[in-house]
Amino acid sequence: MSGRDLTLEEFKARIPLAEVVGRYVRLTRRGREHVGLCPFHKEKTPSFNVVESKGFYHCFGCGAHGTAIDFVMAVEGLSFPDALARIADLTGIPAPRRTGPERSEPSQRLYAANAAAAAWFRDQLADNAGREALAYLLRRGLEHETIRAFGLGYAPGERTALKRALVGEGFSEAELVAAGLLVRTEDGETFDRFRHRVMFPIADERGRIVGFGGRALGEARAKYLNTSETELFHKGELLYNLHRAAKPARERREIVLAEGYMDVIALSQAGLDHAVAPLGTAVTERQLQILWRLAEAPIVCLDGDRAGLAAALRTAERALPLMRNGQSLRFVILPDGEDPDSYLRRHGAEALAAVLSKAHTLSQMIWRLETQGRRFDTPEARAALSRRLRGFARAAGDPDLRASLWDQFRTLLDELTPRSVRGQKPQKPGTGKLRPGAWEGVGAARLAAGISRQETSREARLILPLLRHPEWLVGCEEELAEIHLEDPRLEKLRQEIVLWFADAPNLDADTLQRHLLQYGFGPILDQFAADLTQPSPPATETDEATRRRSWRDMLAAIRHKAALRRERATEDDLRLEDGERLNRWFYRLDRLLNRYGADDAESDDGSPDSAN
Incomplete structure (x- = not known):
């Protein structure tokens, strides 16, 4: 716009509400309004209305209401400034400038540095230096097209290879340190943070590269290494592949949380393109809120080893105090020794899709993890289990959910009480045996x-x-x-x-x-x-x-x-x-x-x- 910048009210007035909402919801015109299925709750009959003449949307099913900015903030989990920028990207209308201090120039330079690093890592993977890294990715079952689509790359083992390349492109060492690409020692020396690693670019919700994950190819203290915390990179607030997965997740009303980068990429290659992953840490409250904006009950798909089971319990404990208005989680624990990547290679996409469709509810998963492989043939064991389950129920922030969980757990606990306690002949655990043909004649x-x-x-x-x-x-x-x-x-x-x-x-x-x-x-x-x-x-x-x-x-x-x-x-x-x-x-x-x-x-x- 020539002359002056738009004010916030002028920006709001220019936003084509139906066009913006229509990028996320299939709308049908009905008179002066548009209607569709609400993206904020499950429904079969449209109750979501877009009233463009008045500049708001309203759902008669769940009560969701707001402007175009509110809508983009909710469906994409963005802050207010980022929602303005996202709408500007979608519509071409210049977002209003902040009335406070201007965004510092280094931030834009950090985005540029990360984008330049990603391009350089991709070039190294395609070069002779990246043959080992490429062979590793192909051995893991990735196709060349998938490798290109996810922008995978290679960081050479040389101590300052990236530093020399990006300084040659005009970036200062200070900018590269601030972007998390270089490490500065106490004596002032700088060197590449990532060396001899397969590189996974990590983007924010708008698709801008803000950091990297690197998988070691040789001996290293850390198998996976992430960008350190920077002005752009906050790993507790990011989900790997979110910018790609958000749209298919909204369309499916389902999102899958896998454990690692390779799991997400393998799922996408198999056609399950609505998967994301945390960045090597336990799931945070912020990440759960992002997931719930895309689906009421995200599927947590974890490895079938002891670490995967422990992660499932940690996720349940983190989620219970936060769950409101029908929010929940579903869980898939794969067989021991399997992860989504290996399961896909062994059994195929159709088999994994079937497993995901049968995901356990949160309460079912808690019960299974607390009882599997344990004996409850003493009052002390049953009392300890009851205390643990009561703790899970009490952790629920929603009173209705808290009561419902405990009712379900209490009913299941009753089944563990031996018949001797109920005046019947007891049966020793593990000794039960059906007579041959016991179910052969149930007339x-x-x-x-x-x-x-x-x-x-x-x-x-x-x-x-x-x-x-x-x-x-x-x-x-x-x-x-x-x-x-x-x-x-x-x-x-x-x-x-x-x-x-x-x-x-x-x-x-x-x-x-x-x-x-x-x-x-x-x-x-x-x-x-x-x-x-x-x-x-x-x-x-x-x-x-x-x-x-x-x-x-x-x-x-x-x-x-x-x-x-x-x-x-x-x-x-x-x-x-x-x-x-x-x-x-x-x-x-x-x-x-x-x-x-x-x-x-x-x-x-x-x-x-x-x-x-």
């Missing part, structure tokens, strides 16, 4: 004889066949995870089967039964398996398909009935004809569910017969 008549209530019988008919056919869960695990069973014993069994399925290496009955015995479900299995030892007759392929289809029909019916129960709970607020409609629906569903009720004695294996 309806026998099941009804062992389970008194019809509702429990129906629920057992849904859960118990999975002990023989866990593969039936494929494709409908989410449906089983969503329901709640009235019988507390079967509900706990359902929860554990869903958890087991999420990371089971093999979907076979023996593996599932061994898992259930290991986690203390022997008493429940014995209770339902008593006297059910008659083998079922051989089944043809058609019979198997029919039973599986009929089981899925029953799962769908139970889900629908649960939904209608919730609807009927508010029937007093409905018109009379609506109440009559619900009654008709319940009548139809009761008839459908009665096909699998205690009166049906036709089934030989606990699976419902076809309704047809």
